[in-house]
Amino acid sequence: MKLPVSTEWVLHCATTLAQLEPGATASAAQLAAYYDLPAPYLAKQLQALVKAGVLAATTGPRGGFRLARPAAEITLLQVVEALDGASSPYECQEIRQRGRGALPPQDCRDTCVLAAKMADAHEAWRRTLAAESLADVLAVLPPTAPARTRSLLAATASPPRRTS
Amino acid sequence: MKLPVSTEWVLHCATTLAQLEPGATASAAQLAAYYDLPAPYLAKQLQALVKAGVLAATTGPRGGFRLARPAAEITLLQVVEALDGASSPYECQEIRQRGRGALPPQDCRDTCVLAAKMADAHEAWRRTLAAESLADVLAVLPPTAPARTRSLLAATASPPRRTS
């Protein structure tokens, strides 16, 4: 049971994007430099967040990524599941219905007790992550963080067209 | 984030072993036939449970596996973690300390907020599974189940030495 390392990347990137002024964007290259990550691969992960509706992207010069919704309406669960999917780590194969000890179908009308308990555990996991929004995360950061983040990001922004 | 399919196997096998009379054993081959599973691979997984102290094994003819402790003292979590380990699916790589936006060490004395929340979620998952014992699972099975299980298992027991 393991989550991709890029999970940490996108969680931090989402937190970073949440510190921008409304409407402002940051490119994949900017975010990659900010965290020292391989830019093309990070871009791929961010695209997954776009497809999941967590981020919005604008192409063209000065384009980039921004949150698709207010930070208070984006939960950690939505970010994590955008990458890894929402399926439970335990998948019941109904082995109780196979082999010499196979149960008759009428005994299998309810879901398997073991599968039910594993599903309960997964639900508890999801509930914990769904209870925390990006806004909640921002609230525990020092008040100076957003300004610092914005200025450091701007340092790698595309230059304003050199007039050679 | 995925658990091995063998997780379902060992959960069911542990439940099956819990239905035996105290001291009785079942071999890997018996359990494999009971659930129509690949015997060699199942054996390997059961060995992991032995190493984790969940099951006890006796070698030699008429040997096999049995619970190492009363069913009430074996939780689903112990069975699952015997196979997959106890480590969290999310592993913080401290990327907040790398790249252009790296935080100074004095700001990293506490664990990262994101890592802490992910750890909370994993703890909620573990708590749910730790709250359910094999005895709890047996309690919801029909009272006739143990007798049926024992008789079906016996059908694949090693034959009592053919006197040819």
Add this chain to the structure above:
DNA sequence: ATATTGCGGATCTATTTAGTCCGAGATAGG
């Protein structure tokens, strides 16, 4: 003594993950 069982290691395959690349589209500037 022999057959049966668990135990551990070595091996092979397949799926997933990590990482890279090039093309389509959009915008700012001329």
Add this chain to the structure above:
DNA sequence: CCTATCTCGGACTAAATAGATCCGCAATAT
């Protein structure tokens, strides 16, 4: 209005990890 360039978007390739299997060794009850 046109062009140049910067961005995302998806396809493609390699590496690592986990899944699955096999074989020889040790132990024990018959």
